[in-house]
Structures are given as C-alpha cells and as structure tokens.
Amino acid sequence: MTKYYLAVDIGASSGRLILGHLENGKMVLEEVHRFENGMVKKDGELCWEFDRLFVEIKDGLKKCKELGKIPVSMGVDTWGVDYVLLDEAGQVLGNTVGYRDHRTEGMDEEVYKIIPQEKLYERTGIQKEIFNTIYQLMAVKKKHPEYLEKADTLLHVPDYFHYLLTGKKTCEYTEATTGQLVSPLTKDWDYELIDMLGYPRKMFQKLIMPGTPIGHLTKEVQEEVGFDLEVVAPATHDTGSAVLAVPANDDDFIYISSGTWSLMGLERKEADCSLKSCGMNLTNEGGYGGRFRYLKNIMGLWMIQSVRHEFQDKYGFGEICQMAEEAKDFPSRVDANAQCFLSPENMTKEIQDYCRRTGQQVPETLGQIATVIYTSLAECYARTAKSLEEMTGRTYSRIHIVGGGANAGYLNELTAKATGKEVHAGPTEATAIGNITAQMLEAGEFRSVEEARTAIHQSFDIKIYK
Ligand SMILES: Nc1ncnc2c1ncn2[C@@H]1O[C@H](COP(=O)(O)OP(=O)(O)OP(=O)(O)O)[C@@H](O)[C@H]1O
Numbered sequence: 001m002t003k004y005y006l007a008v009d010i011g012a013s014s015g016r017l018i019l020g021h022l023e024n025g026k027m028v029l030e031e032v033h034r035f036e037n038g039m040v041k042k043d044g045e046l047c048w049e050f051d052r053l054f055v056e057i058k059d060g061l062k063k064c065k066e067l068g069k070i071p072v073s074m075g076v077d078t079w080g081v082d083y084v085l086l087d088e089a090g091q092v093l094g095n096t097v098g099y100r101d102h103r104t105e106g107m108d109e110e111v112y113k114i115i116p117q118e119k120l121y122e123r124t125g126i127q128k129e130i131f132n133t134i135y136q137l138m139a140v141k142k143k144h145p146e147y148l149e150k151a152d153t154l155l156h157v158p159d160y161f162h163y164l165l166t167g168k169k170t171c172e173y174t175e176a177t178t179g180q181l182v183s184p185l186t187k188d189w190d191y192e193l194i195d196m197l198g199y200p201r202k203m204f205q206k207l208i209m210p211g212t213p214i215g216h217l218t219k220e221v222q223e224e225v226g227f228d229l230e231v232v233a234p235a236t237h238d239t240g241s242a243v244l245a246v247p248a249n250d251d252d253f254i255y256i257s258s259g260t261w262s263l264m265g266l267e268r269k270e271a272d273c274s275l276k277s278c279g280m281n282l283t284n285e286g287g288y289g290g291r292f293r294y295l296k297n298i299m300g301l302w303m304i305q306s307v308r309h310e311f312q313d314k315y316g317f318g319e320i321c322q323m324a325e326e327a328k329d330f331p332s333r334v335d336a337n338a339q340c341f342l343s344p345e346n347m348t349k350e351i352q353d354y355c356r357r358t359g360q361q362v363p364e365t366l367g368q369i370a371t372v373i374y375t376s377l378a379e380c381y382a383r384t385a386k387s388l389e390e391m392t393g394r395t396y397s398r399i400h401i402v403g404g405g406a407n408a409g410y411l412n413e414l415t416a417k418a419t420g421k422e423v424h425a426g427p428t429e430a431t432a433i434g435n436i437t438a439q440m441l442e443a444g445e446f447r448s449v450e451e452a453r454t455a456i457h458q459s460f461d462i463k464i465y466k
C-alpha cells in the first residue's frame with residue numbers, strides 16, 4: 001500500500017498542504033490544498049491570523065480524507081522568529097504580532113544595554129535582524145510586562161500548530177535558532193543569556209530535533225477530519241526544510257531559498273561566530289542533522305509581492321517577470337537589503353523615493369519597478385556570494401535556487417550574469433519536499449540525507465542557466 005507523508009508548508013505569502021510518496025525511488029508530490037497568507041492590521045499592529053490558518057490546515061486534512069489518501073504522518077513548517085506566549089490554560093496572550101510590525105524599533109539598543117551586539121553574536125551566531133525573537137520579547141517586556149508574568153510557554157509558529165493538532169507543547173530546534181536565544185555549541189537554549197535578559201526561563205521548552213515524533217491528533221481534531229496520524233517534526237523553519245531539499249551532494253555550490261525572502265548561503269558543519277562574520281551579518285541557523293545554515297537574509301521577492309498588491313493584484317508573477325524583462329534597460333538600482341524596504345507603507349513609493357534620493361531615474365511603470373527590484377536583487381546576490389567566498393576562503397561554481405522564486409526565469413538569468421556562476425533552478429516546492437524528506441528519513445524510507453538528495457535530484461525538473 002502506498003505510504004503518503006503530508007507537508008504543511010506555510011510561507012509568509014501562501015500556505016499549502018502537499019502529499020508526497022515514493023514511486024520507483026522517485027518522490028511524487030500532490031498538492032491537496034493552497035491558501036493565501038499575510039499579516040493583517042489588528043489594534044494598529046501587524047498580526048498573523050493563526051485561527052484562520054488552523055482552519056486551512058484542517059480543511060487540507062479533510063481533503064486528504066476525501067481523496068482516500070490518509071498520510072502516515074504530517075509535519076508543519078513556517079517562516080522563522082515569530083511565536084506565541086501561552087498562559088497556564090494554554091490560551092494565547094495578546095495579539096499574534098508578526099515580524100514586520102514596528103514594535104521592535106529601538107529594542108536592539110535595549111538588548112545591547114544588557115549584552116553588546118558582538119558578544120551576542122559570539123554566543124548565538126545569529127545575524128542581527130530587528131525582528132528576531134530576542135528583540136520581539138524585549139518589546140513585550142517593555143510594553144506588555146503582564147504577558148511575560150502570565151506566560152507559561154513560548155511556542156514558535158510551527159510548534160503552536162503542532163500543539164493545536166496534538167495537544168503536545170514542543171519546541172523544535174531549527175526554528176528556535178532563528179530567535180537568537182540558542183547556543184550553536186550546545187544546540188540548546190542559552191539559559192544564561194535568557195536570565196540576563198530577564199525572560200522567564202520556564203517559558204522555554206526542551207528543544208527537539210527535526211525527525212522527532214510529537215504525537216497523534218487530538219480526539220477533537222480526529223473527529224473533525226475523520227482520521228488519525230502521527231505528527232513528526234520536520235525542520236520546522238521553512239528555510240531549514242528547503243535547504244534539506246537542495247538537490248546536490250557535493251560542496252561546490254551556494255544555495256538561495258527564494259520565496260518571500262531570499263536566503264543565500266552554505267551548509268556547514270560548524271558555526272562561525274567570529275567578529276568578521278558578525279561584521280558581514282551572516283547567520284548560523286540550525287539545520288537538519290546538526291548542520292548549520294550559514295547564510296544571509298536578503299529582502300527577496302517580498303518587494304515584488306508588495307508591488308504586485310499595490311497594482312491591485314492585476315498581474316500574475318509570470319507576467320510581472322516578463323514586463324521586467326521588457327524594461328531591462330532601465331538603469332536604476334536600490335540596495336535590496338535597505339531597512340526601508342522591510343515594512344514600508346507603500347513599496348512602490350519607497351522604491352521611487354530611494355531612486356529620487358540617490359539621483360537616479362525614477363521608475364514609473366510596473367515593468368520598470370520590477371526590473372529595478374530584480375536587477376538589484378541579482379547584484380545583492382553577487383555581493384553576498386563574494387562575502388561567503390571570503391569567509392570560507394574558496395570559490396563555488398554553482399548556485400542552486402529552490403522555492404517559488406526559482407520560477408522567475410529573468411531573475412535566474414540576471415543572477416547567473418551578476419555572479420558569473422551557473423544557476424540551477426528548482427525544485428520550486430523545495431520546502432514541502434524537505435519537510436516530507438525529514439518524515440521519510442524518520443520512517444526509514446531513506447537511509448541518509450545523501451540518498452534523499454539523490455532521489456530529489458532525480459525526481460524534479462531543474463533548469464540550468466549558464
Ligand atoms: N511564475 C512565476 N514567475 C515569477 N516568479 C514567480 C512565479 N511563481 C512564483 N514566483 C515567485 O515566488 C514567490 C513565492 O514563493 P514561495 O511560494 O516559495 O513563497 P512563500 O512560501 O509564500 O513564502 P516563504 O518564502 O516565506 O516561504 C512569489 O512571491 C513570486 O515572486
């Protein structure tokens with residue numbers, strides 16, 4: 001009988017439930033459910049709609065039942081850093097605020113009064129991003145100390161969905177590392193740091209590694225969806241799952257996990273927490289099997305997504321990509337990682353203002369704006385490739401682009417040109433594939449990560465740009 005594994009992969013812009021199984025050694029995917037995601041304003045704060053997302057997860061499970069394809073296990077992955085605080089009764093405290101909210105402004109300075117930035121990097125190896133959990137918790141401490149007083153448990157977003165599904169409170173390691181409170185040496189919470197910051201120790205659950213079985217569906221969920229299965233933690237940070245699905249086993253490449261963000265980096269056995277690495281703001285996130293994801297967060301296709309919304313979602317991503325190519329001679333560039341693009345009121349205006357401020361030609365049409373974004377991203381990729389090469393003292397000949405952004409052919413071409421490297425684009429559902437792979441490894445369908453990556457390479461289309 002076919003054994004199906006289910007990935008619940010929720011990105012910042014969309015979520016999907018994807019079934020995977022093996023057929024003659026190849027992985028076969030079937031998308032059963034897809035839905036929109038994004039932050040919405042609540043009480044003046046940018047928040048996630050976790051209740052709605054949980055309904056979507058259950059709707060997807062019901063579709064599995066309708067299809068007669070009951071998975072043996074499932075796992076949830078999402079973006080990084082965000083979390084909920086639960087009280088003793090398991091209720092969420094406060095709004096489910098997302099990482100683009102402005103509440104963390106100035107919280108870096110509050111943290112550095114307690115521990116200087118370089119020391120923090122030395123202990124955690126995590127890049128400074130103003131939205132890291134460490135700064136979000138400082139915002140709560142300053143603005144809503146009552147939540148910290150009442151908090152019994154901190155769960156990151158995938159852990160929260162695992163809790164709603166099983167009733168079990170767990171904290172998965174790869175996602176936890178994004179928060180900047182985990183030690184890369186012990187691969188556990190840095191409790192000393194947590195104490196220094198005055199965050200209640202008891203909120204932090206014992207960390208579990210990807211591949212750990214969590215439990216079965218609660219009676220209520222079973223009754224609603226019509227079946228039971230085991231929940232197994234994947235690399236719950238979506239980038240961790242995406243990197244597990246990079247279709248290569250050598251070490252001559254840099255990857256880009258390309259979706260809302262572009263996460264560009266390398267897989268390494270040790271974390272580099274040096275001052276030089278800190279200066280380049282490269283991060284050492286926890287990966288599958290104890291590896292590290294040494295990478296940079298680049299603003300990514302969030303810029304395209306935002307502009308698309310501002311043009312009333314009239315055009316598909318493929319059409320926008322084509323318009324950008326038609327406007328390819330437009331000369332202006334922006335720093336794709338400038339903070340002004342993290343959460344602007346209006347991305348189109350922000351890009352135009354940036355060009356105006358820097359004395360460049362101001363883009364007006366959608367094609368011109370998109371070409372500014374794509375070319376600026378490609379230039380940022382080229383700079384990041386150089387930083388990674390400088391830090392490792394070697395060069396890499398290929399770039400593997402995985403995730404939805406691998407569909408952006410024009411960006412792939414620009415990336416090949418800007419970096420001088422061969423670009424291998426695909427698979428586009430790498431995150432779901434990595435999620436399923438962790439479950440399959442746990443179930444013994446693959447004997448090793450290498451075997452899984454060979455199967456992934458053989459199972460999905462990969463387009464090469466020279
Ligand atoms: N046909 C296409 N042509 C060009 N770009 C595309 C195409 N399809 C998808 N994309 C790009 O891929 C992005 C979506 O990628 P993906 O689905 O991996 O993101 P996500 O899962 O919502 O977010 P996250 O990266 O946070 O997980 C879109 O924002 C878009 O820019």
Ligand SMILES: C[C@H](O)[C@H](O)[C@@H](O)C(=O)CO
Pocket residue numbers: 011012078079080081099131178237238239259260261263297
């Ligand atoms: C906050 C970002 O979502 C995070 O840093 C990034 O790694 C991610 O999760 C992309 O999906």
